Amino acid sequence: MAARPETSNARVAVQTKGDAMEVSLGGTWQITEPRPSWDEIRGVENPARVRLHVDDVGKWDSSMLLFLFGAQQWCRVTGAYCDTEALPEKVQLLLNQLSTSHETSVPFDRSENFLITVGLATQDVWVKGKAISHFVGECVLSAVRLVRNPAKFRWRDCLVEMQQCGAMSLPIVSLISFLVGVTLAYTGALVLRQYGGDIYVADLIGLAMVREMGAMMTGVVLAGRTGAAFAATLGNMKANEEIDALETLGIPAVNFLVLPRLLALGVMMPLLALYANALGILGGMAVARGLLSISPTAYMVEMQTIVSMGDVMVGVIKAVTFGLIVGLAGCLRGLQAERSAAGVGQAATSAVVTAILFIIVSDAIFAVVFNIVGL
Amino acid sequence: MAEPIPPHPATPAIEATQLTCGYDGNVVLQDLTFAVKPGEIFFIIGGSGCGKSTLLRNLIGIQTPMSGTVKFFGQTFSEHDMAARRALLKTFGVLYQGGALWSSLTLRQNVALPLEEYTGLSPSEIQEIVALKLSQVGLTGFEDYYPAEISGGMKKRAGLARALALDPAIVFLDEPSAGLDPITSRRLDELVLQIREMFGTTIAVVSHELASIFSIADRVIMLERGAKGIIAEGKPRDLAANSRDPRVIEFLHRGDLPT
Known part of the structure; x- marks a missing residue:
């Protein structure tokens, strides 16, 4: 997590083996700095299985979670299998929280009819x-x-x-x-x-x-x-x-x-x-x-x-x-x-x-x- | 394996040197020197009127110290460089005593504002983060409430969610437990521990709530009005057990001086 002001160098390496995609995150992920998005990384690929790693990540924050969540959501929509086993426990826990809050946070309309x-x-x-x-x-x-x-x-x-x-x-x-x-x-x-x-x-x-x-x-x-x-x-x-x-x-x-x-x-x-x-x-x-x-x-x-x-x-x-x-x-x-x-x-x-x-x-x-x- | 710890643990997260603060020429605190380690839960304690909140205001840059310096990870506020000041402001979040939520904005908008101001996230991504932060403080379902429509404890939790919006390296909490019932207060303490555990955040707390001090503080400094400075520093239990200063003992033993 962010500890001192530092320029982000968030990077993602992708390796495709058949219909499986290995996605490895690395560098520093800070929410106040630019980061790659899942759609950019995926490009035109439509893998049936996505495996996520964060082994090379130094510091991270919600910025990394957003990327992982984007991948997870894409898998959910397309029916691809999202393998998050390799993610550290803390990251998995936060991803679950993000997923839960995404589902339960429904905006309510305060406007009335005429x-x-x-x-x-x-x-x-x-x-x-x-x-x-x-x-x-x-x-x-x-x-x-x-x-x-x-x-x-x-x-x-x-x-x-x-x-x-x-x-x-x-x-x-x-x-x-x-x-x-x-x-x-x-x-x-x-x-x-x-x-x-x-x-x-x-x-x-x-x-x-x-x-x-x-x-x-x-x-x-x-x-x-x-x-x-x-x-x-x-x-x-x-x-x-x-x-x-x-x-x-x-x-x-x-x-x-x-x-x-x-x-x-x-x-x-x-x-x-x-x-x-x-x-x-x-x-x-x-x-x-x-x-x-x-x-x-x-x-x-x-x-x-x-x-x-x-x-x-x-x-x-x-x-x-x-x-x-x-x-x-x-x-x-x-x-x-x-x-x-x-x-x-x-x-x-x-x-x-x-x-x-x-x-x-x-x-x-x-x-x-x-x-x-x-x- | 990703480890959310700072890369230079030797550099203090907060470092105050010869800090003197006060109002209109009246010195409240004089020559304070202390350092807070990264990832530490650090309490500033003392009786009412001893200058805890004054110290906090000087630390976060709302008030300019009469003399001395405050550094965050080795960097200090620069009066002449707004860009540097903004960069530094991004690294810490503050929970004010009453929550200090903007009353014309909903909780969702309150938490979203720092993200809109300091990040290039898309509106949908901002909403994801807002929902996460509000869920972490137990306010899922209250996103579209205005501050006037929620209780004092909820305002504090929403204020904490806003303080955490940018995943700051340092979080300042001003009297987080004041005015809360014991259960809400304990949950807030647990939340503080969880934030530190998850993100390695440095947390500086101004408080005189003994329950919180003994349950979550790694280290405390105790201020005293008469001394205009620090009269004790250390782990709270060590101070309660070993301090010989009657002011420290009286404070940490709820006014009961040892016989």
């Missing part, structure tokens, strides 16, 4: 829907219990999470919001300049950022940054049985792990959204000044003619909702993660997708509802 796949997918949607409802209900009940007994709440964890999802997110939120403001201003300017309404770019940016883009972009950024982190953390904890340990202590994972994160996001999201609004407006102001020669004062005065406190509140309400969605999606997917490295990765991806999906859906619902109530 109808079963559709049925399972439908069932999966139903089960996941139920799981989301159950999880949200559990969070609401836990929140009610904690309101009654706030001393039980993990305030320290909540503050740490607030720092993580709030203060630590400021750089990325700043950059994205500012650039969103810049992009919106450029796009708006293209149209508004044609009608001589350059100044209205302030209205466009103000309204778009405050009502829509500030909260939405912050939600999307936090879905990727914080939601995925929640899912990965909780998924890892599940894989390490830390969540089982909590449950066996009688501490619900929702109280201990989910609520501090939800509260942190629920509090920090509106603050971040307000900050994003300001940065977006600044981005628009920079373009207005540079491209349209609108002074910052004129820009601000014009913006205030259309953006009301009600619009700001609309953005804040959306931000709180988006924050809770990101938190719920991250924690739910983390708690549902499979106990493996791949499961943790899938949970993080799924958390981001779920959060963004529900952010868009809820934003559409908000648009309809605010229109009805006149906000």
Whole structure:
């Protein structure tokens, strides 16, 4: 067997006497090196009897076994007699093992037919829907219990999470919001300049950022940054049985792990959204000044003619909702993660997708509802 | 007659010289020098936190020693030559504590991966070897299971099958018996003996399982946290019977110091 790295010089000598073939293996046989195959050695010969020797072999490993097994299998298929008497006992034993494993190792097909796949997918949607409802209900009940007994709440964890999802997110939120403001201003300017309404770019940016883009972009950024982190953390904890340990202590994972994160996001999201609004407006102001020669004062005065406190509140309400969605999606997917490295990765991806999906859906619902109530 | 033994038995399979290892400037083990003979079952033993796993990580090249050298059959890892490093990596297999199976792959795929990476075998030949290796560790019928679908003991056995895929000259086993029931643990020990018997493989085991140490170890080195090094070396039964070091006696007698 292989003992040190060495170049293979596997060789096979063949001697044919009538219908019998003497096959003598020699040299060094290493699985990581090239070796002769049985079909190459046999060529066009069809012996009725094959006798195998390994007397001249130095070091060997599974590579030699594969060759011998190939010869043995060929004999089995063609009905030739395979004489392995001359092989050492160890080699015979391993050949028997290889033969047995060849027969007993039958791959099983995990694929399902179309109808079963559709049925399972439908069932999966139903089960996941139920799981989301159950999880949200559990969070609401836990929140009610904690309101009654706030001393039980993990305030320290909540503050740490607030720092993580709030203060630590400021750089990325700043950059994205500012650039969103810049992009919106450029796009708006293209149209508004044609009608001589350059100044209205302030209205466009103000309204778009405050009502829509500030909260939405912050939600999307936090879905990727914080939601995925929640899912990965909780998924890892599940894989390490830390969540089982909590449950066996009688501490619900929702109280201990989910609520501090939800509260942190629920509090920090509106603050971040307000900050994003300001940065977006600044981005628009920079373009207005540079491209349209609108002074910052004129820009601000014009913006205030259309953006009301009600619009700001609309953005804040959306931000709180988006924050809770990101938190719920991250924690739910983390708690549902499979106990493996791949499961943790899938949970993080799924958390981001779920959060963004529900952010868009809820934003559409908000648009309809605010229109009805006149906000 | 084919004899699967190394041609240069005088060259140690593993040779550590003045090896110092640690983390972030903190020395865990200092100036370790030892050699493992080809075909030997060599145990690295000691209490928890003594640096057994650290030593293993340094031996297999996952961690770079703070100083000193590790040689395998006279060759050492070269930081500058990836081809030489890969050639050397082919000669040893490692069983990690938890099996370290790739969770997105089935057992069949886990064992096949080193063969696909390092050999020119055809897919059908790879499947033959995979089936053989899995049958040797008693996992026939579980080839298409994912790691998450099998027990801890089965994961370890599958990890061993993967470690043996390339018929390595040296196999490192990190706590192979930890967390296993006594029967599975004994079967694993028997498997280790069988591998050595069949292939003349050098086997280095990190463990503190006394049953395994006394039943299969040819020779042990014992590490101690305070000493930051080797405090005893020899055959386990000799050490248990003759050592005068209370730390060695206490360890090998399950904490019972002689009166």
